[in-house]
Amino acid sequence: MEISKYADLAIMYISEYGLKIIVSIAIFIIGKIVARKATALLKTLMHKAKVDNTLVEFLSNVIYFVLLIVVVLASLNTLGINTTSFLAVFGAASLAVGLALKDSLSNIGAAVLIIIFRPFEVGDSIEAAGASGKVEEINLFSTVMVTPDNKTTTIPNSKIISSNITNYSSKPMRRIDLTFNINYNDDLKLAKEIMMQVLKEDGRILEEPAPMVAVGELKDSSINFVFRVWVKTEQYWDVHFDMLEKVKLAFDEKGISIPQQQMNIHISK
Incomplete structure (x- = not known):
């Protein structure tokens, strides 16, 4: 039952x-x-x-x-x-x-914004959140960069997206800005001709936009020249360093002197 x-x-x-x-x-x-x-x-x-x-x-x-x-x-x-x-x-x-997990979620949200708006991509050289280097990885939580001296820097995405981002690789060309100083008793026109000749002899310097060499300032103890040339982005640092060396050697050859900073002290008796 x-x-x-x-x-x-x-x-x-x-x-x-x-x-x-x-x-x-x-x-x-x-x-x-x-x-x-x-x-x-x-x-x-x-x-x-x-x-x-x-x-x-x-x-x-x-x-x-x-x-x-x-x-x-x-x-x-x-x-x-x-x-x-x-x-x-x-x-x-x-x-x-x-x-x-609000911090982690903010990093994920920042990663989505980075991926959608693409202020930079993997392989770009950037400066952001107080660090600079080549972007090696963009994951959901952080961006990994390799510094010029081969150190790995990991930055939370939220810090990157909330800071100013400078992308050095986004454009095919970059401008090199240098300043060269000469003494007042040196030949100004000759110094300018020397610099123009140096840049014309370097095939890496682009013709357009046109390079420029001009007097930028008349300082107390020197005449300062503005030296601006355009190059391909990937050749920026090579040309930058070469121009410094070549102009200095050309100045030495032609007797143009680069003034050193000095302080004159007058003692009254």
Whole structure:
């Protein structure tokens, strides 16, 4: 009699919830497959649209996670479970996690802005957040740069996006600005001709925009020349150093002197 009672009870529960359980499992399995395929499709479309790979991976993970939550909620609803309280708990948990990880989330948000607006890319030489170097990696939390003396610098993305960013590689040409000083008793025209000759003999200096050599200042103890030439960005430092050396050697050869800073002290008796 007791066994029959439990059997009847089991049959009642199976008949009432069995179909719901089967439907719920089916919704979860099918929904998971659909979520995976939808994410893969969006990922393919983003790749075709030439969206940055880092952003593609990040958005794909977020989209799949959101779709999976929808599938789980739909599955629980089929079982007759009230998901309102679950959503409230999930919302509170999300808020707590968000507050705990606010710095990390701000770095992720900054990474998305960097990837979308592209103030710089991997391989560019930049200056940002008090550091300068060549960008080696942009991940979701930080930007990794290699300094000119081969040190690795890792900077949080939020600090980079909130600072001034100077990209030295974004343009194909850069201008070299130098200053050369000569004594007042030296031949001004000769000094200018020497500098013009030096830059004309260097094939790396571009003709357009035109180079310029001009008197910039008449100081107390020297005449200062402004020396400006345009070069390809990748040749900037090579030409910069070569011009300093070549002009100095040419000045020495022609007897043009570069004044040294000095202080005259007059002692009255």
